[in-house]
Amino acid sequence: xxxxxxxxxxxxxxxxxxxxxxxxxxxxxxxxxxxxxxxxxxxxxxxxxxxxxxxxxxxxxxxxxxxxxxxxxxxxxxxxxxxxxxxxxxxx
Numbered sequence: 001x002x003x004x005x006x007x008x009x010x011x012x013x014x015x016x017x018x019x020x021x022x023x024x025x026x027x028x029x030x031x032x033x034x035x036x037x038x039x040x041x042x043x044x045x046x047x048x049x050x051x052x053x054x055x056x057x058x059x060x061x062x063x064x065x066x067x068x069x070x071x072x073x074x075x076x077x078x079x080x081x082x083x084x085x086x087x088x089x090x091x092x
Contacts (some may be wrong), residue, residue: 011040 005017024033083090
């Protein structure tokens with residue numbers, strides 16, 4: 001229990017180790033722990049796949065820009081230009 005508690009507490013924010021102890025030591029607690037660990041593993045896998053192979057700064061920035069393009073967001077300079085075009089005063 002003491003080996004899985006830190007991972008569970010860090011993934012499920014606001015959960016205390018004592019909460020986990022109460023939750024997992026009662027009847028059916030082992031099933032709850034297996035389910036929580038399976039969810040934790042899925043979260044970890046999704047994070048790993050979203051980060052890709054490399055974790056250097058340039059590739060992280062490229063992924064951020066790619067996600068922004070997929071969402072259809074605009075850059076700061078484009079937003080300022082759009083505001084000026086609409087006649088909204090912008091302090092620079």
